[in-house]
Amino acid sequence: MIGRLNHVAIAVPDLTAAAAQYANTLGADVGPPQDEPDHGVTVVFITLPNTKIELLYPLGENSPIAGFLEKNPSGGIHHICYEVEDIAEAALRLTTEGARVLGDGTPKIGAHGKPVLFLHPKDFNGTLIELEEV
Numbered sequence: 001m002i003g004r005l006n007h008v009a010i011a012v013p014d015l016t017a018a019a020a021q022y023a024n025t026l027g028a029d030v031g032p033p034q035d036e037p038d039h040g041v042t043v044v045f046i047t048l049p050n051t052k053i054e055l056l057y058p059l060g061e062n063s064p065i066a067g068f069l070e071k072n073p074s075g076g077i078h079h080i081c082y083e084v085e086d087i088a089e090a091a092l093r094l095t096t097e098g099a100r101v102l103g104d105g106t107p108k109i110g111a112h113g114k115p116v117l118f119l120h121p122k123d124f125n126g127t128l129i130e131l132e133e134v
């Protein structure tokens, strides 16, 4: 069911510094900051030849990454995003298999303008999984 790795997300304590480090120290193709108010984060996408890195910084009250950054003040890998062809079918299969789809269970539009869903990290070996319909 899952396809390509769409992105690996890293929560960071300083978005400007992290973006500059990827651009200048690692020599990567770094995009501009993008506010995603529906998701409570500001993101910077870094395009690699085979996938993307998503730098995440909290936006607004009740950001879903606030607790993670409190526990990991230097930042850390926050989630991985796999592509799926049909997100409704994927959600049905996952709930049937007993995995928890986070939020109200319905997809939101993600940073790429496509529907996304998140799966509880405790159901997947401690890894928060995002699914993106492509």
Ligand SMILES: C[C@@H](C(=O)O)C(=O)SCCNC(=O)CCNC(=O)[C@H](O)C(C)(C)COP(=O)(O)OP(=O)(O)OC[C@H]1O[C@@H](n2cnc3c(N)ncnc32)[C@H](O)[C@@H]1OP(=O)(O)O
Pocket: 009, 036, 039, 041, 043, 054, 056, 064, 065, 067, 068, 077, 078, 079, 081, 102, 103, 109, 110, 111, 112, 116, 118, 120, 121, 122, 126, 127, 128, 130
């Ligand atoms: C823009 C979009 C896009 O790409 O298009 C995005 O990516 S938006 C990216 C931001 N959006 C999201 O992450 C949405 C989905 N996330 C959520 O709903 C939440 O962050 C949860 C995953 C439910 C965690 O919520 P919260 O931190 O409030 O819960 P909590 O502190 O009670 O955590 C419950 C347990 O899960 C662990 N936990 C929390 N976040 C984790 C993570 N990212 N990876 C692995 N484990 C994690 C905690 O350590 C704790 O374990 P222990 O009990 O063992 O200590």
Ligand SMILES: [Co+2]
Pocket: 007, 009, 054, 079, 081, 130
């Ligand atoms: Co993401």
